[in-house]
Amino acid sequence: MGDVSTKISIEHLTYKYPFAKNVSLEDITLSIDAGQSIGIIGRNGAGKSTLCYVLSGLIPRFFHGKITGKVTIDGEDVPTMPVEKLIRKVGLVLQNPFSQISGAKMTVYEEVAFGLENLGIEKDEMHERIDTVLRQFDLYKKKDENPFELSGGQLQRLAIASVLVLKPEILILDEPTSQLDPRGTTEVFETISQLKTLGITILIVEHKFEKLVEYVDKIALLHEGKLLGYDTAEHIFSTSEIETYGVGQPIYTALCKRMGLKKANGYYPVSFGETVALLNGLKGSGMDRRTYNG
Amino acid sequence: MKVLSLYVENDTFIHKLEPITKLLYALISIVITFLFPSIMVGAVFVAFSLLLAISAKVFKRMLLLLNVVLIVLLSMVIIQGLFYRQNVTPAFKLWGLTFYKEGLLYSLLLIVRVVNMIISFGVLILTTRPSDLVDNLVQKGLSPRFGYVLASVLQIIPQMLSTTSTITDAQRSRGLETEGNLFQRFSAFFALLGPLVLNSLVEARERAMAIEIRGFSVEGKRTFVRQIPETKADRWIKISLYVAFIVAVVWRIILWVM
Amino acid sequence: MVDAIIKVDGLWFAYKEDEYVLQNIDIQFDDKPTAIVGQNGAGKTTFVKVLKGLLKPSKGDVWIAGTKTKETTVAQLSKIIGLVFQNPSDQMFKSKVIDEVMFGPLNIWKDKKDKNFAYEQSIKALKIVELDNRLEEHPYDLTLSERKLLCLASIIAMDPKIIILDEPTIAQDRFSTRKLAEIIKELIKDGKVILTITHDMDFVAENFERTVIFYQGRVLDDGPTEKVLSNEENVVTAHLELPNLVKLAKALDFKTTPLTIDDFVEGFSTYKKAEG
Numbered sequence: 074m075g076d077v078s079t080k081i082s083i084e085h086l087t088y089k090y091p092f093a094k095n096v097s098l099e100d101i102t103l104s105i106d107a108g109q110s111i112g113i114i115g116r117n118g119a120g121k122s123t124l125c126y127v128l129s130g131l132i133p134r135f136f137h138g139k140i141t142g143k144v145t146i147d148g149e150d151v152p153t154m155p156v157e158k159l160i161r162k163v164g165l166v167l168q169n170p171f172s173q174i175s176g177a178k179m180t181v182y183e184e185v186a187f188g189l190e191n192l193g194i195e196k197d198e199m200h201e202r203i204d205t206v207l208r209q210f211d212l213y214k215k216k217d218e219n220p221f222e223l224s225g226g227q228l229q230r231l232a233i234a235s236v237l238v239l240k241p242e243i244l245i246l247d248e249p250t251s252q253l254d255p256r257g258t259t260e261v262f263e264t265i266s267q268l269k270t271l272g273i274t275i276l277i278v279e280h281k282f283e284k285l286v287e288y289v290d291k292i293a294l295l296h297e298g299k300l301l302g303y304d305t306a307e308h309i310f311s312t313s314e315i316e317t318y319g320v321g322q323p324i325y326t327a328l329c330k331r332m333g334l335k336k337a338n339g340y341y342p343v344s345f346g347e348t349v350a351l352l353n354g355l356k357g358s359g360m361d362r363r364t365y366n367g
Numbered sequence: 368m369k370v371l372s373l374y375v376e377n378d379t380f381i382h383k384l385e386p387i388t389k390l391l392y393a394l395i396s397i398v399i400t401f402l403f404p405s406i407m408v409g410a411v412f413v414a415f416s417l418l419l420a421i422s423a424k425v426f427k428r429m430l431l432l433l434n435v436v437l438i439v440l441l442s443m444v445i446i447q448g449l450f451y452r453q454n455v456t457p458a459f460k461l462w463g464l465t466f467y468k469e470g471l472l473y474s475l476l477l478i479v480r481v482v483n484m485i486i487s488f489g490v491l492i493l494t495t496r497p498s499d500l501v502d503n504l505v506q507k508g509l510s511p512r513f514g515y516v517l518a519s520v521l522q523i524i525p526q527m528l529s530t531t532s533t534i535t536d537a538q539r540s541r542g543l544e545t546e547g548n549l550f551q552r553f554s555a556f557f558a559l560l561g562p563l564v565l566n567s568l569v570e571a572r573e574r575a576m577a578i579e580i581r582g583f584s585v586e587g588k589r590t591f592v593r594q595i596p597e598t599k600a601d602r603w604i605k606i607s608l609y610v611a612f613i614v615a616v617v618w619r620i621i622l623w624v625m
Numbered sequence: 626m627v628d629a630i631i632k633v634d635g636l637w638f639a640y641k642e643d644e645y646v647l648q649n650i651d652i653q654f655d656d657k658p659t660a661i662v663g664q665n666g667a668g669k670t671t672f673v674k675v676l677k678g679l680l681k682p683s684k685g686d687v688w689i690a691g692t693k694t695k696e697t698t699v700a701q702l703s704k705i706i707g708l709v710f711q712n713p714s715d716q717m718f719k720s721k722v723i724d725e726v727m728f729g730p731l732n733i734w735k736d737k738k739d740k741n742f743a744y745e746q747s748i749k750a751l752k753i754v755e756l757d758n759r760l761e762e763h764p765y766d767l768t769l770s771e772r773k774l775l776c777l778a779s780i781i782a783m784d785p786k787i788i789i790l791d792e793p794t795i796a797q798d799r800f801s802t803r804k805l806a807e808i809i810k811e812l813i814k815d816g817k818v819i820l821t822i823t824h825d826m827d828f829v830a831e832n833f834e835r836t837v838i839f840y841q842g843r844v845l846d847d848g849p850t851e852k853v854l855s856n857e858e859n860v861v862t863a864h865l866e867l868p869n870l871v872k873l874a875k876a877l878d879f880k881t882t883p884l885t886i887d888d889f890v891e892g893f894s895t896y897k898k899a900e901g
Contacts (some may be wrong), residue, residue: 117770117798135579157585165580168796172573175581176526177518179370179498186592188581193588203592221369221522225665235581251796254665254824256864280798283869321799324827324869328886332893345869349876355897530715536679537716540708541779542700542732558728561718565765569714 080107080243080274081128086142088127093138097123099298101142107242110265110275112285112306115295116319121278124295125247128276129165130156146243157192164236168248170228173235174220181223181231182207182216188239202238210234210264226257233264243274250281262288282310282323286343294320307340371521373428373492381423381490385601386500387507392419393487395608399615400480406472409479416486425493432489433482440478447474497521502591511589515578527567534562629653630787630818631676631706635685638675645683646671648842654787658809658819660829660850663839664864669822672839673789678702690786704733706787707780711795713764713772722767722775723760726751729783743782750782754808770801774808781812788812790821794828806832830854830868830884838863855882 086101098120105111113121126132133140133152144151146162154162167173178184182203189199207213210230215223223231229249237244246265250258258281265288268275279285285292286306294302294309296318302309309315310326325348329341334351342348381389396416400409420429448458451470458468491500498518505514538558539545545555631654638647647668663669674680675687678694687694690705710716719725723744730743751757754774759767764775773793780788790809794802802825809819809832823829829836829850836853838846840863846853854860854871867875870883879896883889 115798116800118768129580131576131579134584135576156582157587160580160582160585167573167577169573171526172570173577174574175515175519175578176522176574177498177501177515179372179496179522183498183592187578190590190592191582191585193590196590196592196594199590199592219369221526232577239581248796254864255826255866256664282799319800321803324886325873328870328873328889331886332890345873345876348873352873352877352893533710533712534715536674537710539679539699540677540703540710541716541729542703542783544700544732558718562715565718566714 078106078108079104080109080146081105082143082145082148083128084143086127086140086144088123088132088140089138090123090136091138096298098127101300103293103300103303105274105276107274108269108272109291110269110277110289112289112292113276113278113295114280114282114285114292114309114320118297119295120298121295122247123298125165125245125276125278127151128243129163129245130154130159131165160188160192160241161239162241163243163245164233164239164241166229166232166236166244166246166249168251170225170232170252171221173232174228179219180217181212181220184220184231185212185235185238188235192239202240206234206238209237209267224257225253226260229253229257229261230264233261233268237268237273242272243276244268245276247278248280249277250279250284258284280321282321282343283325283345286310286323287345294318296320306343307336307338310343311340369522369525370497371524372497374496375425375428375493377424377494379423379494380600381419382494383595383598384494384604385595385597386491386495386503388601388604389491389495390500391605391608393484393491395612396487397480397484399611400483402615402619404476406476406479409476409483412483413479413486416483416490419490420486420493423490423494425490428493429486429489432485436481436485440481443477443481444471444474447471447477496593499593499595502593503595505589506591506594511583515583519574527563530566531559531563534559534566537562629655630690632688633676633685634687636672636675636682636687637684638671638680639683640671646842647675650685650844652837652844652847654818654820656816656818657834658813658832659821659835659837660833661820661822661837661839662824662826662829662863662865663845664824667839667863668842669839670791673708673791673820673822676789677706677708700733703729703783703785705785706789707783707785708789709777709780709791709793711791713769713776716776716779717764717772720763721760722751722756722762722764723747725764725775726779726782729779733783746784747778747782750778753781753811754778755804770797773797773801774805777808786816787818787820790819790823792823793821794823794825802828824865826854826866826868827870830870838865851882851884854884 082104084102086098087096088098089096101124113124115121123132126136127140127144128151130151132138134156140152151159174184175187178187185203185206186199189202207216210233212230212234215227220231250261253261262284265275265277277285277289289306291304292306292309293300301318310322315322323343325345326341326343329348329351335341336347336351342351396412400412420426447470448466449464449470451467451473453469454467456468457465458471459466501514501518505511535545543555543558544551633650633652636647636650637645639645650672661669671680675682676689678697678699681695689702694702717725719728726747727743730746734743748757754777756771756774756778764772767775793805813819821833833850835848836850837844838853838859845863846856846859854868857867857875860867868884870889874881874883874889874892879892881892883892
């Protein structure tokens with residue numbers, strides 16, 4: 074695992090919003106390989122969104138304030154990268170489905186075109202890319218509809234499509250399902266699955282841990298601006314300190330901790346599948362091991 | 368209504384023209400009718416604009432638009448007919464009031480100008496998608512930021528109206544009276560305006576972030592996915608309009624000098 | 626048996642002619658904390674607005690504490706039934722926390738010449754949500770979670786018997802959700818009737834005795850949470866999900882429906898004994 078596959082590298086990143094009393098991010102160091110999926114967790118106010126803004130370039134371009142430390146993508150400095158180059162490397166999807174629509178376009182098709190128009194992409198290529206991305210995210214049938222008519226889940230898919238049409242290799246999602254109902258949430262997570270198979274490097278801020286652990290390789294735990302842990306889900310959630318940070322944990326982990334049940338490798342289970350397997354094993358022999366597909 | 372737009376979808380010759388061509392016609396026809404204090408000139412343009420409306424198959428809607436200003440036009444007739452300062456020759460009497468010929472003719476001039484304004488702009492608005500017009504203007508040099516504001520306002524306003532209804536519900540749930548005497552209604556106003564303004568600002572900020580992420584601030588060439596091409600017809604029409612404009616100005620100057 | 630504090634009889638509601646968003650709802654609410662669940666568009670928010678008197682029934686009637694909503698005003702109803710809206714930005718407009726909370730009480734107790742009463746009620750409410758040390762701050766200086774609690778306080782301050790929470794856990798982290806659950810418990814102890822609209826099935830399982838499932842404008846299921854959330858067919862039809870522990874229990878073939886970790890642990894040991 075050399076520098077060849079390192080996609081994102083953050084070294085000693087510290088940032089304070091203008092007019093803020095305290096720093097929002099303090100001495101963050103971590104690196105992410107190409108194609109990895111990373112979950113970012115922490116209490117509200119821990120700095121998760123701020124980290125997303127730094128990686129996508131909104132800080133310092135939109136938010137100003139001073140960044141210290143080094144943030145690079147493919148070895149190139151992010152804060153100083155020209156915007157037209159940066160947005161072809163990183164895409165960002167935010168929480169609120171409705172306020173991500175530009176509002177200036179009357180159809181889904183044109184909405185997806187927005188970013189391409191800004192970059193001056195030629196018309197023929199625009200059409201090709203838009204068609205591809207609309208089909209990829211199951212929005213082709215909606216292409217002539219007004220974006221404001223879409224449901225929450227569809228809007229988040231539209232946001233993802235509008236950003237991916239610029240062909241970034243990294244996608245950051247900041248609490249993408251927080252305002253969606255269960256169906257919309259499922260749609261978004263299924264889309265994330267799809268992105269993984271396409272080899273896109275994904276960073277996702279989420280509070281729905283039970284779902285999150287099924288999709289990410291590693292989890293970064295932020296607390297009051299500091300990076301307190303960056304490891305696999307089982308490492309992060311198995312520690313007893315996790316409770317002191319008030320972050321919470323997957324309910325399965327909490328359950329197993331209460332029952333004192335660890336996996337063979339000494340860690341507590343974090344996912345539904347692991348918990349079922351573990352508890353099934355306790356049922357004794359001769360039992361009907363039915364696997365459940367929820 | 369999701370969009371504040373009067374656009375009627377169709378594919379007539381007029382629909383297919385570049386938006387700027389239609390805008391140019393509206394502007395130039397208005398200027399010319401105002402340059403000449405001649406009812407004839409005005410009537411010619413009204414007739415021409417009406418022809419355009421018919422050709423674009425929006426005649427019926429045009430009548431609806433005109434209906435809206437009917438009262439204004441009628442009041443112009445009455446006011447000018449009665450009180451125009453150059454009134455000398457009586458034309459007829461109605462309800463004991465004398466209407467004068469000079470006033471009536473003047474009001475006819477005004478009417479013809481206003482009607483032309485409405486029909487020529489009406490043709491533009493009814494046959495052009497708002498975002499296409501904005502794109503066209505940005506192509507010709509309008510600041511993209513300004514263009515964005517113009518284009519988004521048409522959709523954001525209906526959104527704000529729907530937010531207002533939620534805000535009204537929330538405040539009524541806290542005992543706010545929205546009916547009742549003038550004082551009550553006045554105090555209610557701030558309880559509704561405050562959240563609306565704050566909400567709109569918060570949303571505007573989020574939207575600004577979202578468009579920034581999609582390269583809105585990138586300098587340099589912009590392209591347009593729905594580019595409406597400038598055809599030969601467009602070029603001929605534009606040339607004719609410029610020529611007509613120059614001729615009219617020159618003629619007006621000559622008349623004025625004489 | 627407690628009398629029904631909310632009674633809904635043959636309720637139909639349409640925004641537009643003949644497009645019924647609510648169809649033939651017959652339901653009653655007593656003092657049990659109840660969760661109203663369903664996907665977006667199922668009619669939950671409309672239903673709650675009808676209860677609040679913001680919308681009048683197209684057909685049928687609604688009684689709140691014996692008063693027909695058709696025969697009274699929203700302002701009058703807000704003394705008995707309060708609704709905490711989802712988005713704090715839809716109601717906040719004062720520049721101090723205390724002023725924001727006092728807005729409601731001042732409106733409904735206009736006849737009480739004593740402004741102090743409204744003040745005291747507001748302080749009490751802010752204590753319950755633990756914001757009583759932030760009285761002079763500007764509401765927008767609070768975090769989103771705190772703003773949501775502020776809105777809750779602004780309704781508690783009006784001292785209604787019934788409090789309805791619209792999607793209280795959206796955009797909240799786990800810490801805030803737990804805090805909210807504690808506040809709800811305290812309100813129930815104080816004798817309040819709590820209803821909530823939510824998608825968060827774990828939140829429902831842990832805090833609400835009764836669950837009503839809305840689907841396409843009708844009540845699909847209604848009953849004790851344990852029973853309603855163990856009926857997978859209904860839950861899936863309504864485009865909802867089972868709470869995580871119930872999901873687990875089903876995969877393991879439990880005979881019971883655990884709503885909390887305690888339930889699960891108990892259920893598991895009984896289960897093991899039965900198998901042993």
